Amino acid sequence: MKVRTLADKVRICAANNADLYQAVFRAHGLREHRNLFLWWSDTPAPPYYSNMTTLDPDAIELQLEAVKHLSSLLRGPFAVKDGFCRLDLADMGFKVLFDASWxxxxxxxxxxxxxxxxxxxxxxxxxxxxxxxxxxxxxxxxxxxxxxxxxxxxxxxxxxxxxxxxxxxxxxxxxxxxxxxxxxxxxxxxxxxxxxxxxxxxxxxxxxxxxxxxxxxxxxxxxxxxxxxxxxxxxxxxxxxxxxxxxxx
Missing domain, CATH: 3.40.630.30 (Gcn5-related N-acetyltransferase (GNAT))
Known part of the structure; x- marks a missing residue:
């Protein structure tokens, strides 16, 4: 069995969750995008789904810029899933909805x-x-x-x-x-x-x-x-x- 660190496991969890997001958004016919650092959609999300989820714990500046970009495009409420608890979005008008464990x-x-x-x-x-x-x-x-x-x-x-x-x-x-x-x-x-x-x-x-x-x-x-x-x-x-x-x- 391959030995994985906790950091490896969290990355795998976040990537798998993003795969489910892709599947749900595609089933709805909604636009969605992905790179090594984050998954995001600039269209209103289905209920209980975020418009962005992070895939890398260290790409903080890139992820913050992506949040700013989504804020300029989405008029209604939207959520961001910070997969590593690395982002502080309070100054951008966000509040913490909840914390959870992978x-x-x-x-x-x-x-x-x-x-x-x-x-x-x-x-x-x-x-x-x-x-x-x-x-x-x-x-x-x-x-x-x-x-x-x-x-x-x-x-x-x-x-x-x-x-x-x-x-x-x-x-x-x-x-x-x-x-x-x-x-x-x-x-x-x-x-x-x-x-x-x-x-x-x-x-x-x-x-x-x-x-x-x-x-x-x-x-x-x-x-x-x-x-x-x-x-x-x-x-x-x-x-x-x-x-x-x-x-x-």
Whole structure:
């Protein structure tokens, strides 16, 4: 197994998360751009998504210039994901929305804790009707007046939406996305169920797609505690900054 430093792991986590951003923005038909230092979009983001996420802890001046440029183009509220907690955007009219932790587990560690295996009742979302039902369940904890995941996301071979089916739709689910060095686990949700066993089920489902890759993501609060119980470790911190914009100030 390749030995990676914490700094390596954080970079891999940030890159995998940017891959998911690319997939979601492309599914919406929105412009997006990427280089070695950051990912960004100069079009209004879908709900719960930032317009920029950083990919390098040291390219601070370049990233600050990119934030200034986005501020000149975007009229409404937008967010910046500082993947390494290196940016200070307070003087540019931003406030800290929340801090979170990047998380990581090697597949052998995760399987060793649970024995692996596809969790009962879980399946991949493969058609628009199922996607609609899955997002309705996800949105019970993530309310929004717009659809976040359009049907085009189902055509991306590197993204899988997974859910635990019930007679009424879905009562738990997650998203997994494959990168060259990691499999991302995100958007874990549960309706009326304890978070810890659902998080473990989501991790087991993600392992089925990981093909030996580590599982990565980011969490905070109760979800972070559930992730740690499921075998993840915190490997670094990130920060979400929110600029309210002229329309809301």
């Amino acid at each position: 998380i990581w587990t090697d597949p052998d560690s995760a399987i060793g804790r649970t024995g692996g295996g596809w969790p009962a009742g879980w399946r991949r979302i493969c058609d628009p009707d199922a996607l609609h039902a899955w997002e309705d369940a996800w949105a019970s904890d993530n309310p929004t007046d717009r659809r976040v995941f359009p049907p085009a996301i189902l055509d991306n071979p590197n993204v899988a939406l997974l859910g635990r089916a019930t007679t009424a739709g879905f009562d738990a689910g997650c998203i997994v996305n494959r990168s060259s060095e990691a499999m991302g686990l995100s958007n874990v949700f549960a309706k009326g169920d304890d978070a810890e066993p659902v998080y473990q089920d989501a991790a087991n489902a993600a392992l089925a797609y990981a093909n030996g890759l580590p599982l990565v993501g980011y969490e905070r609060g109760a979800a972070l505690r559930a992730a740690r119980t499921a075998g993840f470790e915190s490997v670094g911190n990130l920060r979400i900054w929110l600029q309210l914009g002229e329309e809301t100030t």
